[in-house]
Amino acid sequence: MADETSLSIAFEVLFNSINNGVVITGPDGLITQMNPALAGVLSVALRECLGQKPAAAFAKRHGLVDLLTKKGEQERQIMLPKRRLAVGIGMDLPDGGRIAVVQDITEKEDLDSRREALVDAIAHDLKNTIGAISGFADLVAKMGDMNEQQERFLKRVRETANHLDDVILPLVDLAWIEAGMPLRHEPCRLGILIHRAVGELSNLAREKAITIAISTQEPMPVVMGDSERLQQVVYNLLHNAIIYAPPEVTVAVHAYQQGPEVICTVADPGPGIKADELDLIFTRMYRSSDESVRGVPGNGLGLTLARTVVQRHGGAIWAESEYGRGSTFTFVLPSARLDEFG
Numbered sequence: 507m508a509d510e511t512s513l514s515i516a517f518e519v520l521f522n523s524i525n526n527g528v529v530i531t532g533p534d535g536l537i538t539q540m541n542p543a544l545a546g547v548l549s550v551a552l553r554e555c556l557g558q559k560p561a562a563a564f565a566k567r568h569g570l571v572d573l574l575t576k577k578g579e580q581e582r583q584i585m586l587p588k589r590r591l592a593v594g595i596g597m598d599l600p601d602g603g604r605i606a607v608v609q610d611i612t613e614k615e616d617l618d619s620r621r622e623a624l625v626d627a628i629a630h631d632l633k634n635t636i637g638a639i640s641g642f643a644d645l646v647a648k649m650g651d652m653n654e655q656q657e658r659f660l661k662r663v664r665e666t667a668n669h670l671d672d673v674i675l676p677l678v679d680l681a682w683i684e685a686g687m688p689l690r691h692e693p694c695r696l697g698i699l700i701h702r703a704v705g706e707l708s709n710l711a712r713e714k715a716i717t718i719a720i721s722t723q724e725p726m727p728v729v730m731g732d733s734e735r736l737q738q739v740v741y742n743l744l745h746n747a748i749i750y751a752p753p754e755v756t757v758a759v760h761a762y763q764q765g766p767e768v769i770c771t772v773a774d775p776g777p778g779i780k781a782d783e784l785d786l787i788f789t790r791m792y793r794s795s796d797e798s799v800r801g802v803p804g805n806g807l808g809l810t811l812a813r814t815v816v817q818r819h820g821g822a823i824w825a826e827s828e829y830g831r832g833s834t835f836t837f838v839l840p841s842a843r844l845d846e847f848g
C-alpha cells in the first residue's frame with residue numbers, strides 16, 4: 507500500500523497534468539481546487555476562481571454550475587468559449603463538497619457530425635443517382651431492339667454504374683481514416699484477428715481449393731490498436747492472396763514477435779508483382795496492368811486502406827515478390843508488452 511504522503515503527491519501530479527478539467531468544492535459550496543486544464547478550456551484565471559461560489563466563478567457556464575451545485579451524480583453539456591463544447595460529470599464528495607470532471611469533446615463532435623453528413627450524402631445522393639443510371643439503362647434495354655453497338659454501350663453503362671456502386675463505400679471509408687478518424691486503442695491479439703479474417707474468407711478459399719496455413723507464435727503477439735481495422739488489414743492481404751493466386755495452392759500467414767515489433771506476413775505462390783510496381787500498388791486505385799490481375803475484379807483500394815491503417819498504428823507495410831513466382835506482404839507494428847496482458 508502506498509502511504510498517505512505518496513498518494514497525495516500522486517494526486518497532485520495527476521490533478522495538475524491531466525487533460526480533463528477538474529474542479530472541487532468544499533462543504534460550504536466554495537471552490538477549493540481547480541486544475542490548469544479547466545482554467546485553460548474556460549479561459550479563466552485559476553487563482554480568481556478559488557474561494558468563489560461556482561455561480562460567481564463560472565457565471566455563463568450553467569452546465570458546470572449545475573454539476574457543482576446539484577446533488578447526486580449529474581451529467582451536463584457545457585458550452586465553452588470559442589464555440590467549443592464539453593461534457594462533464596459531477597459527484598458528491600464524502601465531506602459534503604462536490605467534484606466535477608470536464609472533457610472537451612469539440613473535435614469528436616465535429617468528426618461525428620462530419621461522418622454523418624458524409625454518409626447521408628452518399629446514401630441519398632450518390633447511391634440514388636447510380637441507382638437511377640442502372641434503372642434507366644434497364645428501361646432502355648426493354649424499349650425494343652437495339653443494334654449490337656447499342657447493346658455493347660448499354661452494357662458498359664450498367665457495368666460502370668455497378669463499379670461506382672462498389673467503389674463508393676470503400677472510398678469514403680478510406681477518406682474517413684485518412685482524415686484522421688479516431689481509432690480505438692486496445693490490446694489486440696494478432697493471432698485472434700488472423701483467425702477471424704481467415705474465417706471470413708474460408709468460403710472464397712474453398713471455392714478455389716486454396717489452403718490457408720496459419721502459424722502464430724505462442725503466446726500470441728499483442729499490439730495496441732483498433733482490432734477491427736487491423737483485422738481489415740489482414741483480411742485485405744489474404745483476400746488478395748486468394749483472388750490472385752491460382753487454384754489448389756497454399757497461402758501462408760505468419761505472425762511473430764521480434765524485439766519491440768510484431769511482424770505479420772502473408773505469402774502466396776501467385777503471379778507476383780513486377781519490381782517497379784511494388785510500391786505503386788499501395789497507391790489509391792492503382793491496379794497492375796498485368797493480364798493475371800485485369801481478369802480479377804477489384805477497385806485498387808484494399809492496399810491503400812491497409813497502408814493507411816498500419817501507418818496510423820505507427821507501423822509499416824511493404825511487398826516483396828519474385829515476378830511470376832509469388833508475393834509476400836509484410837506489416838510491422840510496435841508491440842505491446844506481453845507481460846501486461848498475460
Ligand code: ADP
Nearest residue numbers: 746747750787793794799804805806807808809
Ligand atoms: P485490388 O485487389 O482491388 O485491385 P488492392 O489495393 O488490394 O486492390 O491491390 C492493388 C493491386 O496490387 C492489385 O490490383 C494487384 O495489381 C496488386 N496485388 C495485390 N495483391 C497481390 C498479390 N497477392 N499478388 C499479385 N498482385 C497483387
